[in-house]
Amino acid sequence: MVGPNGEQVGIVRVEDALRLAEEANLDLVEVAPMAKPPVAKLMDFGKFKYEAAMKAREARKNQVNTVIKEIKLRPKIDPHDYGTKKGHVERFLKAGDKVKVTIMFRGREQSRPELGRRLLERLAEDIAELGFVESAPKQDGRNMIMVIGPTKKKAEAKAEQRRSRELHEQHEQRPAEDASTEAQPAPADEQPEAQAPQTDQATATAE
Secondary structure (H helix, E strand, C coil): CECCCCCECCCCCHHHHHHHHHHCCCEEEEEECCCCCCEEEEECHHHHHHHHHHHHHHHHHHCCCCCEEEEEECCCCCHHHHHHHHHHHHHHHHCCCEEEEEEECCHHHHHCHHHHHHHHHHHHHHCCCCEEEEEEEEEECCEEEEEEEECCCHHHHHHHHHHHHHHHHHHHHHHHHHHHHHHCCCCHHHCCCCCCCCCCHHHHHHC
8 A cells, every 4th residue: 555645664454554544534446457466555545636638738738730731833823823832831841831842644644754853852942941851752543742841849939929929919909008108288387388479569669
């Protein structure tokens, strides 16, 4: 039997173990039933279940699921379309996601796989600062596939996005505070003195 603080009590009879548990106002929990002899521990079982549930919840909270996004290209893609697709790949990588890039061959294009390979190599070079080639280009039927992994982990990308969002919110609040400060009237002792009205020159001459 194991005591409440992890100390080894030794081999005791079940009746004695139950009596010790009752005296300590604790539960007798069998923690290793397959051991010979079985191992039991004195503990607060309710507290033990609560702490185990909190640990599991925290583990799920910190767990990051890897997402694989997919982008499809044609071997003879238009430069404008290529820029758009590349922008999507960059956005996915910045978010910490993997990207599966698929080149789709049609008709006679299947006889020129080097076009797709060159396009994938070009894309890998263009996004080298954000990702790396995790799976080299390979032919899969009518398609050629390459997988790009992000240089930043998912958790790091999320933390960076959260910091950027907080800075943006602070920047939006600051102009409003500055405007309210400028709108306040100046203190009475700092306000300009009222100027005396000018006397009409013709009236003064007549007097």
